[in-house]
Amino acid sequence: MVDDGNKGGAGSTRRGFLGWAALVTGLGACAATGAGMIVRYLLPPGWGTRQQRLYVGQLSELPVGSSRPFSTPSGQRYLLTNLGDDVVVAFNDTCPHLGCKVHWEQANDRFFCPCHGGAFDKQGAPIAGPPKDENTPLKQLALEVDGGALYALVPIT
């Protein structure tokens, strides 16, 4: 294809030049696509997403076993739950199955969704009902404790 009109060396005719231009452009596009994939592959998780600390209350105001909701600036509701042993977690209160609200059951040591009996353990991992079948955990926000104050790390988009 390329060497048809190219008897006098690379790029010496219009056809030869166009052939090389097409080849270089095509290969360049391939290389750029590949490079994009490789960059995405190599970037550590969370790269480029910024986080903001959101004050969600005092640790002392959250007795062991209790749970109370807070909302992020983007309007998502999370359950702040004190699991005891200084472990506090924040899970999204929306069931990943069909969107009902889950709540913490201290007696059963689990998060429970009353709609279809979905249940999640302390780590938010599905242990019963449709979420277990679909292996869909609860979404979680990281928390920080600073001088007795609780902060959720909320991604800024």
Next chain:
Amino acid sequence: MNEERGQGLGGWFKARVPLPATEMLTEMGSEPVPGHLKRWWWCLGGTAAILFVVQVVTGILLSFYYVPDPDAAYESVQHITEEVPFGWYLRSLHKWSSNGMVVAVILHVMRVFFTGAYRKPRELNWVIGSFILVTTMAFGFTGYSLVYEQLSYWGATVAGNLTEAAPLVGPALANFMRGGETVTANTLTRFHMLHIGLLPTVMFGLLIAHFVLIRAHGVSEFHFRRDERDSEGKGKTYPFFPDHFLTEVIIGVGLLITVTCVSLIFPAGLEEKANPLVTPEHIKPEWYFYWTFRWLKMVGLKMAVVTLGLAASVFIFWPFIDGAIRRRRPDSELSVGLGIVGVIILTVMTVWEAWVLAH
């Protein structure tokens, strides 16, 4: 200083790297390539080389996330496959282009063998090439063990015991390879080092020697009846650049498309995690070791190791054996007959083993 300024960037560079770069490139690019290389069948060595480059690139990328520890290896492969963006794609590319490389190397060996291209003065390049084949197989074996699935672990166990059965050096070699009496954490780090350190170094050395010798001898010439010839009856040649370069570019792009399609249809998956306490019911090696597996089942361990060693030596030193035969009987075409028998035996044993494993 002023002189340099006058010559721009090219001059600056030339002063610091005083090599005739342009002349060298022109020299390399204008190497005459025989007309028969326009046929795809004659570009299998280049095909294997391109797939090796794919292996190097994807391999380096995979090693960013792989952890060579029995407690973490399987999970890190799972992480690459299921969580890292495009990880599944890079891993599938690595897997399928390795299979493609084995196929290309085997076909290249067959092409060289049946056309007698290994004959004087190219005997040593055949020997180098046969070590490239062995290194390729070693890459496949060590790479598969790194995944740390059930078959990785038990494949390494069987290979260790095979090595142990070799006469004299067997047990010592096996223990050295495994880093102990059985497959342990030591084995995994050793295989990892072999796969990403020693074998690539050896392979680069062998490839450079292979290419240098090809260039020094020139590509062996073959004449087809339909090929154009000049007035002296010599075959037509064409320059490496751009003609043969473009052929290789087309092969490279074609291979990437093919391997991508195969990766999309059959992405590299994960079987059960390795469990040293439970041997799976059916253990099998990679398909290119099927024939050795069949032979092993047919003649027993000791006999298999000894005969395979003998066969490998005959294979590696075949150009010299063939040369000795042809000095006595110049018209001997023994190599072709022997080659056909060899290919049939290996194919039958591979298909046989595949059939047995499937039923």
